[in-house]
Amino acid sequence: MRTVLRESFRDIKRHKRSSLLLAIVISSASFLFFIFSSVIYNLGNAEDMWSKQIRVSVFMTEGADPQSLSEQIKGINGVLEVNHISPEQALEILKKRFPDEEVAFSPSSVPGYIEARASIDDVEAVKSSVLKLEGVDDVSLSSSWYKSLKDLIYFSALFSIGIMVFVLSLSVLLVFYAVRIGVMERREEIQLMRLCGATEWRIRSPYVASGLIMGLFGASVGAGLQYVFGSLVDRNLSQFINGWVSLTLSQVLFVYLASIFIGSFGNLMAFVRGADAD
Amino acid sequence: MIHFRSASKIYDNDVFALKGINTHIGKGEFVFVTGSSGAGKSTLLKMIYGGLKPSDGSIEVGGTPVESLDPYKLAILRRQMGIVFQDFKLLWDRTVLENVCLPFSVWGKLTHENKEIAEVMMKKFDIWKYRNEHPHKLSGGEQQKAAICRALVTSPWILIADEPTGNLDPDSAGEVFRMFYEASQKGSTVIFATHNEHLLSLHKGRVIKLDKGRLA
Numbered sequence: 001m002r003t004v005l006r007e008s009f010r011d012i013k014r015h016k017r018s019s020l021l022l023a024i025v026i027s028s029a030s031f032l033f034f035i036f037s038s039v040i041y042n043l044g045n046a047e048d049m050w051s052k053q054i055r056v057s058v059f060m061t062e063g064a065d066p067q068s069l070s071e072q073i074k075g076i077n078g079v080l081e082v083n084h085i086s087p088e089q090a091l092e093i094l095k096k097r098f099p100d101e102e103v104a105f106s107p108s109s110v111p112g113y114i115e116a117r118a119s120i121d122d123v124e125a126v127k128s129s130v131l132k133l134e135g136v137d138d139v140s141l142s143s144s145w146y147k148s149l150k151d152l153i154y155f156s157a158l159f160s161i162g163i164m165v166f167v168l169s170l171s172v173l174l175v176f177y178a179v180r181i182g183v184m185e186r187r188e189e190i191q192l193m194r195l196c197g198a199t200e201w202r203i204r205s206p207y208v209a210s211g212l213i214m215g216l217f218g219a220s221v222g223a224g225l226q227y228v229f230g231s232l233v234d235r236n237l238s239q240f241i242n243g244w245v246s247l248t249l250s251q252v253l254f255v256y257l258a259s260i261f262i263g264s265f266g267n268l269m270a271f272v273r274g275a276d277a278d
Numbered sequence: 279m280i281h282f283r284s285a286s287k288i289y290d291n292d293v294f295a296l297k298g299i300n301t302h303i304g305k306g307e308f309v310f311v312t313g314s315s316g317a318g319k320s321t322l323l324k325m326i327y328g329g330l331k332p333s334d335g336s337i338e339v340g341g342t343p344v345e346s347l348d349p350y351k352l353a354i355l356r357r358q359m360g361i362v363f364q365d366f367k368l369l370w371d372r373t374v375l376e377n378v379c380l381p382f383s384v385w386g387k388l389t390h391e392n393k394e395i396a397e398v399m400m401k402k403f404d405i406w407k408y409r410n411e412h413p414h415k416l417s418g419g420e421q422q423k424a425a426i427c428r429a430l431v432t433s434p435w436i437l438i439a440d441e442p443t444g445n446l447d448p449d450s451a452g453e454v455f456r457m458f459y460e461a462s463q464k465g466s467t468v469i470f471a472t473h474n475e476h477l478l479s480l481h482k483g484r485v486i487k488l489d490k491g492r493l494a
């Protein structure tokens with residue numbers, strides 16, 4: 001075991017340039033992995049969060065009592081939160097939304113309304129219950145907005161997975177070719193080792209071990225980069241995406257496994273196909 | 279010990295290098311293999327260590343046909359052999375000492391004692407002074423000595439030497455012959471391919487003479 005490790009370190013040292021290239025490839029691959037799995041993970045989180053935040057805007061008939069109506073709505077199954085938006089508050093919201101609008105909104109021209117929140121699963125039932133209440137004029141939902149968001153998230157996740165698969169195959173391929181070139185370069189040495197009585201395991205294990213070392217190294221660099229990147233995102237994005245998570249344990253485990261796979265599998269493959277001819 | 283049973287070798291380009299070789303080399307025997315260039319000496323030797331498979335027939339070493347051994351068993355068998363290749367096969371990116379110790383490091387037995395054995399051997403051949411140099415700094419004869427040391431350090435049961443004195447002065451050649459002969463006295467089987475008439479005249483034992491791939 002010690003010889004295997006020593007050999008593989010010597011192997012890395014002796015082929016500095018290709019080793020560096022491999023390290024960069026695996027590091028970038030694992031960094032990309034981290035980024036895209038983060039994206040998937042956080043989009044999933046955001047989607048989950050937003051699905052519980054579907055807005056149900058209840059517009060009242062003239063003379064209805066917002067207070068008692070709010071109480072009634074609160075009692076409906078599936079309603080998570082109820083707020084009464086007074087005409088003044090409604091005006092503020094409008095002003096914020098259209099800051100450049102020259103038109104002066106007057107409080108009398110903007111009606112107040114009740115804003116409830118429900119999860120996507122309950123929102124239709126809530127709507128029909130609310131419509132049955134006395135003093136309700138109309139109900140509008142923000143679920144269509146949510147649906148397009150969901151589609152967007154779905155496609156982003158699909159895209160991210162595609163990129164991850166692409167990155168994985170590309171890096172296995174790169175490792176494969178780098179090692180293959182190394183094996184070709186050292187074909188005579190490998191042949192001589194065989195002639196001196198080296199077992200296949202003895203010949204291959206340093207390659208596989210150096211692949212593992214590269215993989216671990218690459219994953220660590222990738223994780224480090226992602227940690228830095230993640231804290232930057234945290235600092236600048238946390239207002240928009242609440243609870244953005246940049247590194248989870250399972251993600252780290254996954255990327256380590258993937259890197260080990262890239263390192264050793266690329267190596268092994270190159271070996272099997274590279275040095276069999278005597 | 280080593281049994282050739284109607285062994286033939288045809289290379290890919292239809293060259294008949296060996297034709298129906300039948301012979302036996304006993305344990306502790308010292309045999310010369312001789313014959314003109316292209317007679318098939320190297321081909322014969324390569325088949326003993328499984329570097330080439332016979333196109334026909336079989337070569338048995340210690341009772342098992344070499345050509346049908348799986349890679350692991352072949353590796354183990356080769357650990358009983360010391361081989362001096364006609365083209366030396368030294369590794370240019372390693373020091374002379376590392377080259378000589380290659381069998382040990384390949385077996386995972388690069389111990390202090392084994393390095394001392396290598397030191398004694400290299401001193402005998404007067405190349406210890408080059409231990410930290412790379413082979414390209416050595417003369418042809420010195421490189422050949424390094425290749426011989428690598429074959430001898432492991433005290434193998436079977437010594438296969440392909441033209442091991444081709445680059446040596448007569449004195450060194452005589453010394454190499456003497457060392458291989460001593461090994462055979464201690465029980466090793468030695469197969470020694472050479473053109474060297476002087477060495478052939480020194481030896482009273484068996485000479486396998488090849489002529490165009492046949493035993494002459």
Ligand SMILES: Nc1ncnc2c1ncn2[C@@H]1O[C@H](COP(=O)(O)OP(=O)(O)OP(=O)(O)O)[C@@H](O)[C@H]1O
Pocket residue numbers: 289290291293294295313314315316317318319320321322364
């Ligand atoms: N790899 C090969 N492919 C094709 N033909 C080969 C190969 N190796 C050797 N030969 C041919 O086989 C014949 C025997 O070659 P071999 O190397 O065994 O001769 P040799 O007796 O060792 O000669 P020398 O004294 O020059 O070393 C020669 O005619 C040679 O051209």
Ligand SMILES: [Mg+2]
Pocket residue numbers: 319320321364440
């Ligand atoms: Mg020859």
